[in-house]
Amino acid sequence: MILTKLLNDEKNLTSFVKYGAISFLIIFSFSIMEIFIHQKNVDLENDIKQLKEKYIEQNKIKVENLVNSIYEIINIEKKTENENLKKQIKQQVYQAYAIVNSIYNENIKKPNYSKEETINLIKVALRNIRFSNELGYIFIYEMNGTNILNAQFPEIEGKNFWEYKDSKGISLLKEMNVILNNKDETFYEWYWRKPYEKDREYKKIGFFKKFETYDIFIGTGDYLVDYEKQIKEKILHKINSIKFKKPDHIFIYDLKGLCLVNPKKELIGINRYNVKNKDGNHLLRDMIDYSKKNKEGFIRYKASVKLNENLKSNEKISFLKLFEDWGWVIGSGFYLEELNAEIEEKRLSLEKSTEKTINKIIIISLLITFILILSSFYVSKLIENIFTNYKIQIQKEMSNVLEKEKLLIQQSKMASMGEMIGNIAHQWKQPLNLISLSNGLMRMNQDEKDFSTKKEIDEAIDNIDNSVKHLSDTIDDFRSFFKPYKEEQYFNLQDTFDKTCKLINSQFKNNNIKVIKEILNIELFGYQNELLQVLINIFKNAKDELIKKGSDENRLLFITTKREKNKIIIKIKDNAGGIPRDIIDKVFKAYFTTKNDNEGTGIGLHMCKQIIEKMHGEILVSNVTYTYKGESYAGAEFTISLPKKI
Structure with a gap:
C-alpha cells in the first residue's frame, strides 16, 4: 500500500514538474498580451488627446x-x-522761410524799400510751389488772423480768419497766436476743405514757422487721408509680397469686407462681406463683428476658402487682431485636418x-517554454531516478527485516523523500516567484493605468527571460554582489528612490513609518541595482530601529539629495535615537550585528560599504x-557621496 502511494506521488510530482510551470507560463504569457493590448489602447487614446491639445496649442501660439x-x-x-511726412512738410516750410528771409534781406537794403512791395515779391515767389501730388502748398497768415497768401485758395487772401473755426470747433488762428508767441515753430493738426469739395473738411497735419520781422507765420500741411492712402498701398504691397512657408499665411480685410491681403491672390480687391460658407453663415461678417467687440482673439469656424485643395475638411481655427487706426482685421489660422493626419500616423505607428x-512576447515565451521543457524533463528524470533508488532500497529492506524494522525504514525513507521534495520545490520557488512578481507588476499596471509604460512591460518580460538563468545563481548573486554581470547605464536618482520605496512600502506602511523626501532630478551613470541594494539595506535597518519606538510616537525617515561640485550627496536619517557611541565605529565591519542569529547576519552594512566604495564613493x-515641525529629534544619519559618473 505504501509502495502504491509512493508510486502515485511519484507520478503526480513528475507530472507537475513536467507540465505545471509550462502551463502557468502559457497562461501568464496570454495574460500579459491581453493586458498589454488593453493598456496600449488606453495609451493611444491618451496620446491622441495630448496630441490634439499640443497641436492646437502650438499652432495657436504660431498663428498669434x-x-x-x-x-x-x-x-x-x-x-x-x-x-517722414512731418520731416517733408517741415522741410517745405524751412525752404519757404529761407526764400522769405532772402527776399526780405535783399529788399531791406534798397533805398526805396517798402514792406508791402516785399510781401508781394514773397507771394509771387511762393505761390507756385507745389508738392505731395500737387495737393501741398504754402500759406502765410498775419498773427492777427489775416491771410496774406494761400496758393491753393487765393480767394481767401486778404480776409481775416481770427474768428474762424474748423468742423471740429478749433479756432485755428487764435491757437496759432498763442503757440507762436511762446515758440517760433510748431506742428499742428486741424481740419480744412479740399479744392472742389467745399462741403467737407479733412484732417491735415501741418508745420508753422513764425517770421518775426513782419509778425507773420509761414505754413503748409498735408491731408492725412491722402497720405495714409499712399502708406496703406505701400504696406499692403509689402505684405502681399512676403512669401510665407506653407501652410503659414496672412489675410487682411477692412471693416467693409474688402479683401486687402490673401494667400489666394485672386481674392484681393474683392468684397466678401456677403459671402456665405457651406453652412450658410456669413463668416467674414462674424469675424469683423468679433474683432470690433474683442479687438483680438481666436475663433473656430468652417472656412469658405481652402488653401490646400487636397484637404477634405475646411474646419479651421484663426487668430484675429483689429488694427483700429485703419479698421483692418488681420488674421492667420490653421486647418484641423492636418491634425487628423498626425493622429492617423500616430495610430499606425502604435499598431506597428x-x-x-x-x-517579441511570443518569441520569448516560446524560448522560455522550450528551456523549461528541457529543464523540467531533466529534473523529472532525476526525480524518477531518485524514486527508483528509493524503491530498490525499500524493497531490499522490506525483504530482510522485521515488520517493525520495515516500518522504521519506511518512515525514514518518507522523511528523506519529503526533504528531497522540499529541496526541489525550493529550487523552483525562485523562478516562480520572479514570474509571480512580474505578473503582479503587470496587474499593478492594469490597475494604475497611467503607470504602465513600454519600459515597465519590457522589464517584466526581462524578468521572465532571466528567471531560468537565476534558478541556480540567485543566492550567489546576493552573497557575492560584485561578481554577477551588471551593465552600466544612465539612471535617474529620483527613479531609484521610487523603486526602493515601492519595494519596502508595505513594511513602512504597516509600521506607520513616514518618509519625507527632498530628492533632486539627477542623472547618474553606473550600476543602479547595486545602489538600490544599498538603499534597501539602510531603509530596512532604519525600520528595525523605528519599530522599537512606541506606536503613539512619530516614526520618521528623511531622505535628501544635493549637488556639490562633481559629487552627489545622499543623506538618510531617522528619529530612532541614534547608534550607541561604543558600537557606531563597528557597524560597517563584516558579521558585526546587535540582532539575534535568526534576525540578522551582520553583513548588510558591510556589503553597503563595499558597494559604495566600488562605485568610487x-x-x-x-x-x-534636529528639529522637524517644531519638535526635536535624534537619530542616525547615513551620508553617501558619489561621483556624478559612477
Whole structure:
C-alpha cells in the first residue's frame, strides 16, 4: 500500500514538474498580451488627446505670433511714414522761410524799400510751389488772423480768419497766436476743405514757422487721408509680397469686407462681406463683428476658402487682431485636418509597435517554454531516478527485516523523500516567484493605468527571460554582489528612490513609518541595482530601529539629495535615537550585528560599504539631532557621496 502511494506521488510530482510551470507560463504569457493590448489602447487614446491639445496649442501660439508680427510691421511702418511726412512738410516750410528771409534781406537794403512791395515779391515767389501730388502748398497768415497768401485758395487772401473755426470747433488762428508767441515753430493738426469739395473738411497735419520781422507765420500741411492712402498701398504691397512657408499665411480685410491681403491672390480687391460658407453663415461678417467687440482673439469656424485643395475638411481655427487706426482685421489660422493626419500616423505607428512587442512576447515565451521543457524533463528524470533508488532500497529492506524494522525504514525513507521534495520545490520557488512578481507588476499596471509604460512591460518580460538563468545563481548573486554581470547605464536618482520605496512600502506602511523626501532630478551613470541594494539595506535597518519606538510616537525617515561640485550627496536619517557611541565605529565591519542569529547576519552594512566604495564613493554614519515641525529629534544619519559618473 505504501509502495502504491509512493508510486502515485511519484507520478503526480513528475507530472507537475513536467507540465505545471509550462502551463502557468502559457497562461501568464496570454495574460500579459491581453493586458498589454488593453493598456496600449488606453495609451493611444491618451496620446491622441495630448496630441490634439499640443497641436492646437502650438499652432495657436504660431498663428498669434505671426499676426502680432504683421501687426507690428504695419504699426512701425505707419509711425515711420508719419515721421517722414512731418520731416517733408517741415522741410517745405524751412525752404519757404529761407526764400522769405532772402527776399526780405535783399529788399531791406534798397533805398526805396517798402514792406508791402516785399510781401508781394514773397507771394509771387511762393505761390507756385507745389508738392505731395500737387495737393501741398504754402500759406502765410498775419498773427492777427489775416491771410496774406494761400496758393491753393487765393480767394481767401486778404480776409481775416481770427474768428474762424474748423468742423471740429478749433479756432485755428487764435491757437496759432498763442503757440507762436511762446515758440517760433510748431506742428499742428486741424481740419480744412479740399479744392472742389467745399462741403467737407479733412484732417491735415501741418508745420508753422513764425517770421518775426513782419509778425507773420509761414505754413503748409498735408491731408492725412491722402497720405495714409499712399502708406496703406505701400504696406499692403509689402505684405502681399512676403512669401510665407506653407501652410503659414496672412489675410487682411477692412471693416467693409474688402479683401486687402490673401494667400489666394485672386481674392484681393474683392468684397466678401456677403459671402456665405457651406453652412450658410456669413463668416467674414462674424469675424469683423468679433474683432470690433474683442479687438483680438481666436475663433473656430468652417472656412469658405481652402488653401490646400487636397484637404477634405475646411474646419479651421484663426487668430484675429483689429488694427483700429485703419479698421483692418488681420488674421492667420490653421486647418484641423492636418491634425487628423498626425493622429492617423500616430495610430499606425502604435499598431506597428504593439505588433512588434507581441511578437517579441511570443518569441520569448516560446524560448522560455522550450528551456523549461528541457529543464523540467531533466529534473523529472532525476526525480524518477531518485524514486527508483528509493524503491530498490525499500524493497531490499522490506525483504530482510522485521515488520517493525520495515516500518522504521519506511518512515525514514518518507522523511528523506519529503526533504528531497522540499529541496526541489525550493529550487523552483525562485523562478516562480520572479514570474509571480512580474505578473503582479503587470496587474499593478492594469490597475494604475497611467503607470504602465513600454519600459515597465519590457522589464517584466526581462524578468521572465532571466528567471531560468537565476534558478541556480540567485543566492550567489546576493552573497557575492560584485561578481554577477551588471551593465552600466544612465539612471535617474529620483527613479531609484521610487523603486526602493515601492519595494519596502508595505513594511513602512504597516509600521506607520513616514518618509519625507527632498530628492533632486539627477542623472547618474553606473550600476543602479547595486545602489538600490544599498538603499534597501539602510531603509530596512532604519525600520528595525523605528519599530522599537512606541506606536503613539512619530516614526520618521528623511531622505535628501544635493549637488556639490562633481559629487552627489545622499543623506538618510531617522528619529530612532541614534547608534550607541561604543558600537557606531563597528557597524560597517563584516558579521558585526546587535540582532539575534535568526534576525540578522551582520553583513548588510558591510556589503553597503563595499558597494559604495566600488562605485568610487564614500559612506559615513553619525548621530544627529534636529528639529522637524517644531519638535526635536535624534537619530542616525547615513551620508553617501558619489561621483556624478559612477
